[in-house]
Amino acid sequence: MTTTDVGAVVVGGGLVGSAAAWQLARRGRDVLLLERFGPGHVHGASHGASRIFRRTYADPTYVRLAQEAEAAWRELEERTGTDLLTRTGGVDHGSAQALAGLVATLRSLDEPHELLPAAAAAERWPGLSFETEVLFSPATGRVHADRAVAALQQAAALEGGEVRHHARVARLDVDGDHALVELEDGTRLRTRELVVAAGGWAHDLVGHLVPLPRITVTQEQPAHFQAAVPTEAWPAVVHHARPGDGTPADAYALATPGEGYKVGFHGVGPVVHPDERDYAATPEGLAQLRAYVGRWFPGLDPATAEPISCTYATTDDEHFVLDRRGPLTVAAGFSGHGFKFGPVLGRVLADLVDGRPAAAMFGLESVRTAARGLSTGSS
Incomplete structure (x- = not known):
């Protein structure tokens, strides 16, 4: 069976995967974004018309990310002509x-x-x-969720990325410095830069490849x-x-x-x-x-x-998972408070692909003790 080489593959076309596709495409990557469902679907965590945008966090890391995110949302609005943040x-x-x-x-x-x-x-x-x-x-x-995902995908396409809906991934593997992606329709892809932002399906897709923490x-x-x-x-x-x-x-x-x-x-x-x-x-x-x-x-x-x-x-401590192992970069565990950071999470993932680490608190090896509550995060 023929295997096609692709510069960068992003699995998961919700908020975070779409943001990663935009940020990678604008850095000159040949990006293919794969989404299992159709545009505007209601099966994950990125649909609807409203999410809270806020900078009220006890952890300064999140405050700084939210400060950066506000400017990024405004940039996305200007790039796509879409009203997103009110x-x-x-x-x-x-x-x-x-x-x-x-x-x-x-x-x-x-x-x-x-x-x-x-x-x-x-x-x-x-x-x-x-x-x-x-x-x-x-x-x-508040951020308009449906518009935000559509705008991120539009921005990725404007930078030369390809967005492919109804493309369900059957299996992911790693072979040395390459990642292999097999779709349900039999398509096989090979890439050195695989980003997986699969929401509730994270353990299904990459749990056999990296030591994910518990994600409920x-x-x-x-x-x-x-x-x-x-x-x-x-x-x-x-x-x-x-x-x-x-x-x-x-x-x-x-x-x-x-x-x-x-x-x-x-x-x-x-x-x-x-x-x-x-x-x-x-x-x-x-x-x-x-x-x-x-x-x-x-x-x-x-x-x-x-x-x-x-x-x-x-995750048990409600901190995100943003980390890289070999050709695989993982985004998971957004714990009900990740949406506000959308474009910045894409930037963090693009940085990981480029070899720059994220904050240690987001690492796969981070010690995650239970610390649930809105003082950590919220919608």
């Missing part, structure tokens, strides 16, 4: 320990922020409820709610759970224009294989989410919940 402002509230960590980091990096008493925040944003001090970040906003795939079930009051001025919300909050985990919320106000818990969905999902909210999970909205979002109608479904692929 500033709305954002608030964090809840756990005093989580907020203290955020404030300390933001101060150390001269990142604009404001602290408000709970009553002042509730007065400023009618329809939202707070019981603790509130951290406001003017840089927070869950089917998350946020929902859109309709408002009884105007929400145009509402910020995005990150709620750091504390005892008595009536929530099973940290939570997030943001407007999705035309669909409602999206509210969800962070990383509490049932464990699934991405090929075996039912795309349905559990009755217990939906009831818990409605009760949460009733307590913390008096401007929303809990009865109007319209569930939506996506996947998380989560």
